[in-house]
Amino acid sequence: xxxxxxxxxxxxxxxxxxxxxxxxxxxxxxxxxxxxxxxxxxxxxxxxxxxxxxxxxxxxxxxxxxxxxxxxxxxxxxxxxxxxxxxxxxxxxxxxxxxxxxxxxxxxxxxxxxxxxxxxxxxxxxxxxxxxxxxxxxxxxxxxxxxxxxxxxxxxxxxxxxxxxxxxxxxxxxxxxxxxxxxxxxxxxxxxxxxxxxxxxxxxxxxxxxxxxxxxxxxxxxxxxxxxxxxxxxxxxxxxxxxxxxxxxxxxxxxxxxxxxxxxxxxxxxxxxxxxxxxxxx
Amino acid sequence: xxxxxxxxxxxxxxxxxxxxxxxxxxxxxxxxxxxxxxxxxxxxxxxxxxxxxxxxxxxxxxxxxxxxxxxxxxxxxxxxxxxxxxxxxxxxxxxxxxxxxxxxxxxxxxxxxxxxxxxxxxxxxxxxxxxxxxxxxxxxxxxxxxxxxxxxxxxxxxxxxxxxxxxxxxxxxxxxxxxxxxxxxxxxxxxxxxxxxxxxxxxxxxxxxxxxxxxxxxxxxxxxxxxxxxxxxxxxxxxxxxxxxxxxxxxxxx
Numbered sequence: 216x217x218x219x220x221x222x223x224x225x226x227x228x229x230x231x232x233x234x235x236x237x238x239x240x241x242x243x244x245x246x247x248x249x250x251x252x253x254x255x256x257x258x259x260x261x262x263x264x265x266x267x268x269x270x271x272x273x274x275x276x277x278x279x280x281x282x283x284x285x286x287x288x289x290x291x292x293x294x295x296x297x298x299x300x301x302x303x304x305x306x307x308x309x310x311x312x313x314x315x316x317x318x319x320x321x322x323x324x325x326x327x328x329x330x331x332x333x334x335x336x337x338x339x340x341x342x343x344x345x346x347x348x349x350x351x352x353x354x355x356x357x358x359x360x361x362x363x364x365x366x367x368x369x370x371x372x373x374x375x376x377x378x379x380x381x382x383x384x385x386x387x388x389x390x391x392x393x394x395x396x397x398x399x400x401x402x403x404x405x406x407x408x409x410x411x412x413x414x415x416x417x418x419x420x421x422x423x424x425x426x427x428x429x430x431x432x433x434x435x436x437x438x439x440x441x442x443x444x445x446x447x448x449x450x451x452x453x454x455x456x457x458x459x460x461x462x463x464x465x466x467x468x469x470x471x472x473x474x475x476x477x478x479x480x481x482x483x484x485x486x487x488x489x490x491x492x493x494x495x496x497x
Numbered sequence: 498x499x500x501x502x503x504x505x506x507x508x509x510x511x512x513x514x515x516x517x518x519x520x521x522x523x524x525x526x527x528x529x530x531x532x533x534x535x536x537x538x539x540x541x542x543x544x545x546x547x548x549x550x551x552x553x554x555x556x557x558x559x560x561x562x563x564x565x566x567x568x569x570x571x572x573x574x575x576x577x578x579x580x581x582x583x584x585x586x587x588x589x590x591x592x593x594x595x596x597x598x599x600x601x602x603x604x605x606x607x608x609x610x611x612x613x614x615x616x617x618x619x620x621x622x623x624x625x626x627x628x629x630x631x632x633x634x635x636x637x638x639x640x641x642x643x644x645x646x647x648x649x650x651x652x653x654x655x656x657x658x659x660x661x662x663x664x665x666x667x668x669x670x671x672x673x674x675x676x677x678x679x680x681x682x683x684x685x686x687x688x689x690x691x692x693x694x695x696x697x698x699x700x701x702x703x704x705x706x707x708x709x710x711x712x713x714x715x716x717x718x719x720x721x722x723x724x725x726x727x728x729x730x731x732x733x734x735x736x737x738x739x740x741x742x743x744x745x746x747x748x749x750x751x
Contacts, residue, residue: 246616252616258600259609336593337575
């Protein structure tokens with residue numbers, strides 16, 4: 216009889232040693248089949264029973280872009296960074312932002328929403344929030360399809376520096392997961408967390424340069440707010456590499472990456488420390 | 498293949514499990530209780546100082562009344578909850594037949610749910626491919642395998658869940674009252690499948706408030722009442738003692 220897993224099994228780690236806890240990430244890699252099936256499950260559930268189905272993934276970013284462009288460009292004359300069309304400028308920032316906010320919101324509910332599974336069978340619990348975040352990659356992909364069409368419409372091409380995008384996005388992904396892990400664990404104990412996430416996301420949106428550029432219009436003494444906000448750093452970097460053909464500001468991206476990885480390690484540690492109590496708290 | 502001499506498959510060492518029953522779970526209550534330094538709820542012991550072992554290849558029944566703590570014992574074995582005190586050691590791949598189809602997504606088809614549920618139970622994609630036809634055949638759902646499971650009857654639902662679990666190649670099968678689902682025909686078939694597992698030397702832990710089933714099916718039995726282990730021994734003896742003490746025991750028969 217072939218055995219896929221080691222015999223000695225301690226499903227719920229209660230170790231306080233960070234190294235031992237972080238080694239749990241290997242379980243996530245070993246159970247990548249499960250992660251895949253779980254992601255598909257989320258995805259299929261997401262737009263089922265809706266008339267437009269996956270078209271919603273287009274409708275949401277497109278309608279937001281139109282209204283925001285009207286309000287902030289036509290009425291308020293915010294203006295883009297290097298005189299590129301405002302919808303294009305806006306959309307390069309809006310698509311990653313929508314990914315961040317929807318991943319954070321759905322990841323926070325991932326464990327609470329899988330109560331029947333969590334109380335019955337053991338599997339690495341981080342599969343649940345991770346799958347919820349991965350599901351939003353599909354919306355992100357559709358967002359970039361719209362961005363592509365927008366670029367065709369304005370007759371521009373992505374800059375040559377676009378090859379930096381995967382690296383920048385990997386940092387973004389690590390940051391989102393690092394926030395989602397502790398939030399979904401805390402949400403089990405205190406359902407207020409999901410409302411808190413909603414409020415914080417709204418405030419965070421305005422403090423992230425999606426609607427406006429991160430240029431000299433931001434007073435120097437407030438610059439630090441943007442430096443410690445990985446969303447701001449990364450959205451600025453996306454614009455540089457996709458629209459302007461500049462390299463990212465490596466000093467700022469480096470700090471963003473350190474914050475992202477630090478958030479991830481701390482967030483995962485909190486999640487694993489709380490994991491043993493999940494089934495008792497649902 | 499492991500043999501019985503490899504040591505126990507399950508070992509409970511002085512296991513206690515308590516829950517804090519909380520009346521509410523808002524940050525306001527948390528803040529209030531932190532300030533007043535009073536606990537958030539009262540403690541309730543589902544299991545108290547329970548020790549037992551289950552050897553490899555044994556079939557052990559856990560009996561007791563509703564709320565006696567037997568389902569908590571099963572959850573500890575399944576690894577979904579951790580003991581408050583003591584230690585639970587479990588070896589091998591556990592396949593819990595607890596409330597079948599818990600992981601099913603109503604909008605997914607039978608086929609997709611088989612893949613999802615099997616991977617939750619720890620099967621690799623390759624193993625699932627190999628077992629897929631056997632699973633569908635056992636569940637007798639060949640015609641409906643591409644139908645969303647929300648269109649299934651409860652019997653079909655349970656059949657598919659059971660079929661996945663028994664084909665997951667478990668070292669240890671946990672069974673919690675599942676044999677009451679499905680029609681008589683499927684019950685017979687399920688029992689036959691469990692006998693097959695037993696004969697192959699798969700360890701089985703059966704939780705039931707049906708003493709007759711435990712006496713008939715299990716080698717050994719453990720009686721739990723109010724979180725304490727009252728008796729442990731040959732299934733016949735323990736069941737006889739149980740029936741003597743609780744003359745109007747609930748649910749005799751499958």
